[in-house]
Amino acid sequence: MSAQRIDIQPVKGTRDFYPEDMRRRQWLFEHWRQISRRFGFEEYDACVLENEALYIRKAGDEITGQLYNFEDKGGRRVALRPEMTPTLARMILAKGASLPQPLRWYTIAQCFRYERAQRGRKREHYQWNMDIVGLAHVAAEVELMSAQAAFLEAVGLQPESIAFKVSHRGILQHHLAGLGIDGERFAAVCVIVDKHDKIGPEATATLLAEQGVDAATATAILQLLSVRGIDALAETVSDDNPGLADLRELLNLAEAAGIADRMTIDCSVVRGLSYYTGTVWECFDASGEVPRAVAGGGRYDALLQHLGGEATPMVGFGFGDVVILDLLEGRGLLPADDKGIDEVVYPLSADEFAAATRLAAARRADGQRVCVDYSQRRFKHVIARAEADGASRLLILGAAEVAKGIYKERSLSTREEREQPLPS
Amino acid sequence: MSAQRIDIQPVKGTRDFYPEDMRRRQWLFEHWRQISRRFGFEEYDACVLENEALYIRKAGDEITGQLYNFEDKGGRRVALRPEMTPTLARMILAKGASLPQPLRWYTIAQCFRYERAQRGRKREHYQWNMDIVGLAHVAAEVELMSAQAAFLEAVGLQPESIAFKVSHRGILQHHLAGLGIDGERFAAVCVIVDKHDKIGPEATATLLAEQGVDAATATAILQLLSVRGIDALAETVSDDNPGLADLRELLNLAEAAGIADRMTIDCSVVRGLSYYTGTVWECFDASGEVPRAVAGGGRYDALLQHLGGEATPMVGFGFGDVVILDLLEGRGLLPADDKGIDEVVYPLSADEFAAATRLAAARRADGQRVCVDYSQRRFKHVIARAEADGASRLLILGAAEVAKGIYKERSLSTREEREQPLPS
Structure with a gap:
């Protein structure tokens, strides 16, 4: 071309x-x-x-x-x-x-x-x-x-x-x-x-x-x-x-x-x-x-x-x-804009991409609407995008988490974090 | 034209x-x-x-x-x-x-x-x-x-x-x-x-x-x-x-x-x-x-x-x-055809059209998917069409029913009928 x-x-x-x-x-x-x-x-x-x-x-x-x-x-x-x-x-x-x-x-x-x-x-x-x-x-x-x-x-x-x-x-x-x-x-x-x-x-x-x-x-x-x-x-x-x-x-x-x-x-x-x-x-x-x-x-x-x-x-x-x-x-009767995204999976580096892919597959099978942020950008960028997209939760995966077999689930409204087991 | x-x-x-x-x-x-x-x-x-x-x-x-x-x-x-x-x-x-x-x-x-x-x-x-x-x-x-x-x-x-x-x-x-x-x-x-x-x-x-x-x-x-x-x-x-x-x-x-x-x-x-x-x-x-x-x-x-x-x-x-x-x-994987009709309202004559219209409006407001059969055809034709359309119930309105303030609800599967009050 x-x-x-x-x-x-x-x-x-x-x-x-x-x-x-x-x-x-x-x-x-x-x-x-x-x-x-x-x-x-x-x-x-x-x-x-x-x-x-x-x-x-x-x-x-x-x-x-x-x-x-x-x-x-x-x-x-x-x-x-x-x-x-x-x-x-x-x-x-x-x-x-x-x-x-x-x-x-x-x-x-x-x-x-x-x-x-x-x-x-x-x-x-x-x-x-x-x-x-x-x-x-x-x-x-x-x-x-x-x-x-x-x-x-x-x-x-x-x-x-x-x-x-x-x-x-x-x-x-x-x-x-x-x-x-x-x-x-x-x-x-x-x-x-x-x-x-x-x-x-x-x-x-x-x-x-x-x-x-x-x-x-x-x-x-x-x-x-x-x-x-x-x-x-x-x-x-x-x-x-x-x-x-x-x-x-x-x-x-x-x-x-x-x-x-x-x-x-x-x-x-x-x-x-x-x-x-x-x-x-x-x-x-x-x-x-x-x-x-x-x-x-x-x-x-x-x-x-x-x-x-x-x-x-x-x-x-x-x-x-x-x-x-x-x-x-x-008349202000149109609904608020909602992209319909529940969760964003965030692998910190490409080393966690496979774990992120596996986690996303498991969450989707569980009925969640899930994006994976494969951008490898810094936390503040990823969280800003997840918030702009209207997601409720960020699922964070670093090397330490993957080694422990867990991910961190962060609520984007309360900012509370808790550890969850990674699916096998 | x-x-x-x-x-x-x-x-x-x-x-x-x-x-x-x-x-x-x-x-x-x-x-x-x-x-x-x-x-x-x-x-x-x-x-x-x-x-x-x-x-x-x-x-x-x-x-x-x-x-x-x-x-x-x-x-x-x-x-x-x-x-x-x-x-x-x-x-x-x-x-x-x-x-x-x-x-x-x-x-x-x-x-x-x-x-x-x-x-x-x-x-x-x-x-x-x-x-x-x-x-x-x-x-x-x-x-x-x-x-x-x-x-x-x-x-x-x-x-x-x-x-x-x-x-x-x-x-x-x-x-x-x-x-x-x-x-x-x-x-x-x-x-x-x-x-x-x-x-x-x-x-x-x-x-x-x-x-x-x-x-x-x-x-x-x-x-x-x-x-x-x-x-x-x-x-x-x-x-x-x-x-x-x-x-x-x-x-x-x-x-x-x-x-x-x-x-x-x-x-x-x-x-x-x-x-x-x-x-x-x-x-x-x-x-x-x-x-x-x-x-x-x-x-x-x-x-x-x-x-x-x-x-x-x-x-x-x-x-x-x-x-x-x-x-x-x-592979036989397509779903069975379903028109998505729950109920058919059947006024026996034009004299019952207003009552049928009122009944349909009430049933629709109640979440039912409702047709009214305004054809004034005989019972066997109306029931055949309702069955072909996959409806579950026929709601029958004759002069006697309207005078009593009721309609007959007929189950198209069991053929059982029961009287129900007409909405006012």
């Missing part, structure tokens, strides 16, 4: 996980896994590399425009997956009837997007997904929101600090159809409504006008978006709006699940993805300090059919690692 | 992990993590997408020819990493002196290679890596081999069923220099020696002749490759061969670690990667049933320098998921 000077940065927009970062990440993932298991969900995964065709949808999907896609050496159009749901759909299609429904599956998947440089936005993140396949009842939605709520409580967020904003594509669709907006125009209006939260009612009205929506209709749409709560919604939309019964039942079960107190019905929530068909929801920090959604989900009963299979009820959520870790860090 | 028919296969050469496969994978990963922690190693990770320049090395590295590389939309030459070591080196270079050495780091990383279609070879796999950075003594090698051995024992492989073949690049280099082969020719001979195990001595001699190695020298090389054991090696190479003392000390410490019984000194082990500088080893199924190495490792003290940093002692191993899972499956 010849010497070179390499770029020591990770690829633009991607993250390195040094041990300290990795411990935070694994702490988060372990909570996600525990909650998923508590709800009886099974974990699945697939390769981060996917067929590009899975993501090519109609206009209006931000995700299609932000694909991290390329052509491989074999001429295949492939992409680093931007989200996991199309992969889930593909896997279910591939197995067909051999998978007993309903399925309750979860995954923790790295997802990519390629977008022009923008401050604070990464090109990859990890996303916890839970999906229920084959259950048309909103009980599925409540299971998923309950899991999200259980996770948020497990990591120390009080119920009142989280707000679920819940809407229903069917309510919007039925209401807009009553106003004469359907088909392609409905999709276009959804794209606009999705921006409403960021751009406000005036800009929304302007965009609606550009789509040929007349002023009275635009006012009616904006009025729907400003409605909060199921009773006000029932007064606004017609009694035969099919999503209304769904949302009533959802709130009923949410009450039973103990999470109704943090729910708001809010039709301004649309979520970007074009495949949603029923309920959609987003989960926010109730204080409003974090402007981006912590998580979101929705029902997409038509996706399998659009990919060439049978129509199948599906509902799921995505929960990214970035926003929640920022939020938890801001 | 318009209907389409998608390719339901994963990208060529990549794997889907359905829940059953995922449980096997996570069982393996959990063992890897437990062993790493027992040895006091810290986990790290980086993005699977890396700068291509990290992998462009001299000829002779199979890995450079098999890069899954491409140009991204920003004109960057990037690759799906083929191995983790260059990433580790990059991360260490980026932090410099702020990382206290020695480092003991591990990772479980997905790695990619792009090769022409070949039966049974995937284009991605997961690889457990442990590396020690900043320790020049072979104690580091023995730590790593001990961890591999501890893992193999933890998954049920007896010590006698595993063989570590150990060699040293320095021995080969010093010996060949004595025969007049050095520099570029040494690298070329290494590439040939690396194939010796597969192609045999005659073909090796032919390839050596093609490199201009005379017959007497080729015979001397082949003689070295046929030597087994440290004593025979000491008789073959000169006393001042610097690798000899390393291997003697390695065997001494391996004895202390309790793993010397499964070690063989064998200079035919070279390992493909051009960056190795000292010890190299491979770990094999001792029965010979599995022809491919189960794992391999080596010392690469010059890599950081070649990437533009300070020369730093580094040693590490890679342990892939594919060969070991095949081997364990063949």
